[in-house]
Amino acid sequence: MNKGIDILKISNYDKFNCIADKCKFTCCEGWDVSIDTDTYNKWEKENDKFDYIFNNVKIKKCGSKTEYFIDKETGEECPFLDKQGLCQIVKGHGEGYLSLTCHTFPRIENIFEDRKELSLSCACPEVVELMGSIVGKINIISENDITLKSHLLELRIREALINIINQENFLLEDKLIISFEMLLTTLENKNLREDTLLEKIEKYNKGEYIQKLIAMYHEIELNTDDSIEEINSLFLDIIQNYKEVSILEELFKDSSNFAETIKIESLSAKWHDYKRLFEQHNKLIENCIVAKILSSCVSNDVEEMAISFQMIILEYLLVRYAVFLKYCMNKNEKIETEDIKDYIVAFSRIIGNNTDAIIEFFEDGFGEAVLEMGYFCFITLF
Numbered sequence: 001m002n003k004g005i006d007i008l009k010i011s012n013y014d015k016f017n018c019i020a021d022k023c024k025f026t027c028c029e030g031w032d033v034s035i036d037t038d039t040y041n042k043w044e045k046e047n048d049k050f051d052y053i054f055n056n057v058k059i060k061k062c063g064s065k066t067e068y069f070i071d072k073e074t075g076e077e078c079p080f081l082d083k084q085g086l087c088q089i090v091k092g093h094g095e096g097y098l099s100l101t102c103h104t105f106p107r108i109e110n111i112f113e114d115r116k117e118l119s120l121s122c123a124c125p126e127v128v129e130l131m132g133s134i135v136g137k138i139n140i141i142s143e144n145d146i147t148l149k150s151h152l153l154e155l156r157i158r159e160a161l162i163n164i165i166n167q168e169n170f171l172l173e174d175k176l177i178i179s180f181e182m183l184l185t186t187l188e189n190k191n192l193r194e195d196t197l198l199e200k201i202e203k204y205n206k207g208e209y210i211q212k213l214i215a216m217y218h219e220i221e222l223n224t225d226d227s228i229e230e231i232n233s234l235f236l237d238i239i240q241n242y243k244e245v246s247i248l249e250e251l252f253k254d255s256s257n258f259a260e261t262i263k264i265e266s267l268s269a270k271w272h273d274y275k276r277l278f279e280q281h282n283k284l285i286e287n288c289i290v291a292k293i294l295s296s297c298v299s300n301d302v303e304e305m306a307i308s309f310q311m312i313i314l315e316y317l318l319v320r321y322a323v324f325l326k327y328c329m330n331k332n333e334k335i336e337t338e339d340i341k342d343y344i345v346a347f348s349r350i351i352g353n354n355t356d357a358i359i360e361f362f363e364d365g366f367g368e369a370v371l372e373m374g375y376f377c378f379i380t381l382f
């Protein structure tokens with residue numbers, strides 16, 4: 001390894017084990033699976049052994065770029081899965097012949113000039129279990145157990161985001177709004193000198209400053225019916241193409257029918273009691289949010305970082321709303337932790353698989369890829 005490059009791993013990274021055919025959300029179904037060029041070339045070199053693979057590969061040309069995918073509809077399962085849910089490529093040739101996506105998922109690797117970071121994706125249910133079992137705060141630490149401070153601006157912004165989420169005594173929804181405000185401030189001031197920008201970011205580390213901002217945002221008058229109506233239609237739009245995907249059907253079929261027919265006022269009447277109960281599960285959700293920030297808010301382009309964080313907020317809102325629909329459908333009005341975990345996996349996949357389409361959807365609807373604070377308050381703080 002290069003001298004000076006440190007390897008950092010997210011909490012519980014080494015505890016991850018795939019449960020393969022016992023997994024209820026197998027990652028071999030419900031999204032598009034890309035094949036990296038190196039793996040494709042490797043198969044081509046031994047094409048006599050891989051005929052059956054080439055019959056199931058789709059090639060997409062985009063200008064001078066060629067992209068390879070497993071030939072299946074997004075919702076379908078991988079054609080290489082056998083009846084026991086095991087991968088024929090692994091069985092026939094070993095893990096070394098898997099595409100990078102299949103080989104590494106749910107592991108995520110980010111390389112910076114002074115470090116390599118290994119984290120995990122919450123699109124895998126075993127990762128969500130691991131995030132839920134962390135004692136104390138989730139972290140990313142070097143192999144020598146040292147949390148390394150980085151001089152890179154993007155990592156300092158990311159650290160500030162995590163500091164806000166880790167603050168005690170504030171509601172998670174408030175912390176998300178304040179984190180987003182910090183990113184918008186950074187975006188507005190991105191041409192300032194780095195030390196001046198860091199001074200602005202530093203203010204968001206202070207509890208009193210956060211408190212002041214929260215109080216200001218809570219002065220905005222919101223109408224619960226209108227906010228629920230908006231989030232209800234976002235929920236229905238976003239799950240539209242997924243409610244019939246077999247592994248997600250159980251999660252979305254009844255709730256989408258319910259969301260399409262229920263009177264908004266009857267949902268509003270239950271919202272505030274529900275929110276209080278949902279907050280009891282914040283530890284699991286906060287850990288998953290921090291895991292997502294660690295793996296996806298890493299761009300040195302502040303706008304890209306703001307968009308990544310916006311996707312994290314959107315996932316949180318959709319999980320909270322999907323669990324709410326279940327709560328309303330359930331006569332006992334209970335929240336099951338398993339439901340929260342399942343929806344975290346589902347929306348991590350849906351949003352992760354559709355980020356470009358969602359950005360386009362926002363650009364069409366709001367004229368910008370990065371949304372305004374007013375809209376986020378409207379769909380978050382009600």
Ligand code: SF4
Pocket residue numbers: 017018019020021023024025026027028105106123124125126127
């Ligand atoms: S989602 Fe996770 S546990 Fe399930 S099959 Fe994929 S890697 Fe294994």
